[in-house]
């Protein structure tokens with residue numbers, strides 16, 4: 001069992017919710033993507049419920065899809081830039097952590113270090129950066145490329161990128177700024193550090209023009225599933241938003257990723273692994289099931305078909321009737337077997353039409369969905385937690401604000417009653433909430449200040 005026996009909970013917000021049809025639900029705000037009041041409200045709801053943090057995912061493109069399906073979608077279409085949004089939310093909240101995504105492929109380390117360090121200062125030590133390497137072609141097309149940087153190269157650059165950002169965040173000792181009006185000394189020159197990084201992909205002198213924050217520096221987060229992704233997480237991440245569908249897979253990932261940390265001389269407890277979980281909860285089990293079925297019924301058949309097509313390796317289903325079964329296909333067009341075999345087997349066994357199959361796979365979108373009563377949800381979460389398959393969860397409300405309100409009103413009190421979740425914040429920084437230490441400066445034990453090269 002985890003050292004302090006408390007779950008960490010992240011609230012993951014897609015604008016209207018995680019479910020693909022969320023925006024059509026009567027208890028979702030359809031204009032959430034440009035509605036700052038919506039975000040203030042849901043940030044404050046999560047804070048009142050004592051969530052550790054809120055997390056905003058991001059991509060640097062409008063999601064690419066067949067236009068008929070794209071025009072019926074809300075996720076990754078057109079919304080606020082997340083760091084700008086979090087800076088506004090920092091002023092409307094007091095305790096909750098604020099994390100968003102930024103790409104290592106389409107930014108420079110100095111800019112990323114500077115922006116997140118500023119968020120961290122503005123929020124009083126509540127900031128965090130979710131590092132992604134960006135694998136979408138639609139993103140590449142906005143940055144002078146015809147396709148994404150190849151996977152291995154993306155991660156090799158990301159390692160160097162993360163090292164630089166972390167180094168830049170230590171540019172100033174905590175007590176560097178003396179601001180002595182009497183003597184006229186603003187900062188102690190011995191407490192300012194040049195990074196002088198010269199690597200394979202980047203050259204960065206430093207120092208960063210933002211000081212350290214109350215929590216030292218922002219929390220570093222990663223969500224890579226591949227071998228390279230796990231290695232990067234083991235080296236740098238302090239939290240992971242992971243995608244597992246069952247407790248066995250989550251446990252294997254948990255053990256593997258934490259075991260890799262020894263190589264980097266890191267304590268496994270300094271990385272919090274939080275698998276994604278989308279919950280539909282109601283006091284009555286049948287009511288929860290009815291709500292889920294209702295949400296499923298809102299999936300437009302064209303959207304369902306497009307997601308199905310993506311999950312079948314870009315198999316073009318447009319030439320076929322929605323009310324016929326899948327055509328006879330033996331291999332996926334792009335060679336990726338990902339979900340191909342399991343979806344095909346399910347379709348054949350249950351004789352599902354393309355319309356029915358689209359609805360089935362689009363609802364979950366490969367993510368972990370749990371439908372039940374507060375006791376059933378808490379049992380499920382406790383089972384994963386007690387088996388050390390996770391340190392908590394990334395809660396992905398299927399529609400917002402309705403399903404977020406339900407989770408806060410029904411599940412959080414049950415977790416608190418079991419002693420699994422806090423009833424009050426113990427500290428004020430994100431590191432305090434997550435149980436992470438304030439990182440020591442890399443210059444702590446240096447004999448002399450590092451000067452400009």
Ligand SMILES: Cc1cc2nc3c(=O)[nH]c(=O)nc-3n(C[C@H](O)[C@H](O)[C@H](O)COP(=O)(O)O)c2cc1C
Pocket residue numbers: 056057058059101130131132133134135222223224225226227228229230241242243276394
């Ligand atoms: C919960 C979760 C959140 C993610 N958020 C983002 C995101 O905001 N932006 C993004 O480009 N990728 C995001 N990803 C994708 C991962 O960064 C990663 O690319 C993906 O899991 C595939 O792993 P790999 O890159 O190691 O192959 C997310 C993944 C998960 C599981």
